[in-house]
Amino acid sequence: MKLKTFFAAAAVVxxxxxxxxxxxxxxxxLVGQWTGLDSVKITVVDSTGNQVEQSFVAPVELDYLAxxxxxxxxxxxxSTVITIGGVAAVNGxxxxxTGSMACSTETMDLTxxxxxxxxxxxxxxxxxxxxxxxxxxxxxxxxxxxxxVTQ
Numbered sequence: 001m002k003l004k005t006f007f008a009a010a011a012v013v014x015x016x017x018x019x020x021x022x023x024x025x026x027x028x029x030l031v032g033q034w035t036g037l038d039s040v041k042i043t044v045v046d047s048t049g050n051q052v053e054q055s056f057v058a059p060v061e062l063d064y065l066a067x068x069x070x071x072x073x074x075x076x077x078x079s080t081v082i083t084i085g086g087v088a089a090v091n092g093x094x095x096x097x098t099g100s101m102a103c104s105t106e107t108m109d110l111t112x113x114x115x116x117x118x119x120x121x122x123x124x125x126x127x128x129x130x131x132x133x134x135x136x137x138x139x140x141x142x143x144x145x146x147x148x149v150t151q
Contacts, residue, residue, distance in 0.1 A: 026116050027068065027090040034062040034121060036142035038074050045133035060140050062123070064088075070097070072123075074138075084125075086110055101127040101136065108136065119143065 023029075038060040044052045062072040068090065074082040086099020095114040100107050112125030120143045127136040 026093055029116055030064045031066050033145040034142035035145050036060055036140055038138050038140035040136060040138040043135045062142055
């Protein structure tokens with residue numbers, strides 16, 4: 001009798017535990033507006049074959065839509081803005097993306113990944129312009145923008 005009671009209690013506990021709130025899929029967790037800082041390193045091979053590197057940290061705003069497309073703006077200075085756009089592919093917890101990155105007069109191919117953390121996302125990306133021998137690598141740490149209050 002005691003063994004049956006134990007199994008019955010275990011079954012009830014298991015049933016209650018499975019009724020708890022379920023985590024949203026990663027594709028739903030990403031939807032929304034994000035803000036943070038982006039650490040970027042630009043490598044250029046000059047006409048003599050030397051690599052010249054420049055690094056900076058700039059604010060970034062990212063808008064991720066329910067159809068897995070996203071746009072982002074990296075504001076380097078008041079007059080220098082980098083525009084990014086792409087499509088993400090979500091496979092379980094893994095998120096990768098492809099797209100393009102527009103800087104001044106150049107547009108570069110973009111690839112990267114997004115890691116969803118409990119309170120933020122981390123976006124790693126690389127953009128390449130083979131013809132101009134320019135490589136951009138970046139890592140942005142973003143938090144969800146608070147919802148705007150309307151009155």
